[in-house]
Amino acid sequence: MKQVVVHPEYCLGCMQCMTACAIAHSQTHSLFYAVLEDPVPKSRIHVGAGLFGEGFPNRCRHCDPAPCMTACLSGAISRIPETNTVYIDPDKCINCASCSMVCPFGVIRYHKDISAISGKITAVKCDNCHERQIQGQIPACVEACKSNALTFEEPSEAMKRKTNKTACTMSSETMKIPAASGFDLLNAVKKVQAEIKTC
Numbered sequence: 713m714k715q716v717v718v719h720p721e722y723c724l725g726c727m728q729c730m731t732a733c734a735i736a737h738s739q740t741h742s743l744f745y746a747v748l749e750d751p752v753p754k755s756r757i758h759v760g761a762g763l764f765g766e767g768f769p770n771r772c773r774h775c776d777p778a779p780c781m782t783a784c785l786s787g788a789i790s791r792i793p794e795t796n797t798v799y800i801d802p803d804k805c806i807n808c809a810s811c812s813m814v815c816p817f818g819v820i821r822y823h824k825d826i827s828a829i830s831g832k833i834t835a836v837k838c839d840n841c842h843e844r845q846i847q848g849q850i851p852a853c854v855e856a857c858k859s860n861a862l863t864f865e866e867p868s869e870a871m872k873r874k875t876n877k878t879a880c881t882m883s884s885e886t887m888k889i890p891a892a893s894g895f896d897l898l899n900a901v902k903k904v905q906a907e908i909k910t911c
């Protein structure tokens with residue numbers, strides 16, 4: 713099943729994903745009017761800064777099994793199978809913070825939200841843009857990300873691409889090292905591979 717895959721190596725720290733996420737979870741779905749809403753919509757994806765100031769888009773991994781689901785005392789957290797979404801029901805949430813204490817990724821926040829009854833503070837996190845997906849749209853953060861730091865695809869496809877990229881990087885380095893004398897055939901193969909440049 714397709715999921716949002718994070719590629720931190722491409723993140724520019726522009727926070728477009730955060731803006732798009734907040735707008736996608738607003739009443740008006742408009743950048744200009746959303747800021748006037750009560751409650752002001754907040755992003756469910758959080759871009760943090762690394763050691764060198766580089767961005768890291770942090771969002772719920774929709775773990776399976778999900779520690780937050782196990783820890784939730786009121787049974788407010790369940791999985792929506794159609795989109796493999798770990799979902800928090802704001803009506804059942806009692807705001808006890810058990811879920812955020814066990815979440816290894818620090819992606820749960822507590823605030824007012826349009827999904828909850830007026831004025832109620834509830835646990836809020838990425839809902840996989842479940843409603844958008846049901847309507848055939850991709851998640852808002854992926855749509856907004858122009859540097860491909862967020863993609864919506866089969867995770868296995870993304871991992872295969874990373875494996876091939878790593879292999880290419882490694883081989884471009886090993887190509888520079890000639891095989892020992894007596895390995896003429898191997899040297900010839902390396903030469904051809906370098907010329908083909910399949911990566």
Ligand code: SF4
Nearest residue numbers: 733757838841851853
């Ligand atoms: S998938 Fe949707 S809810 Fe989740 S971080 Fe992206 S925009 Fe926000």
Ligand code: SF4
Nearest residue numbers: 772773774775780815
């Ligand atoms: S909130 Fe945390 S523990 Fe729960 S599914 Fe998301 S990443 Fe996993």
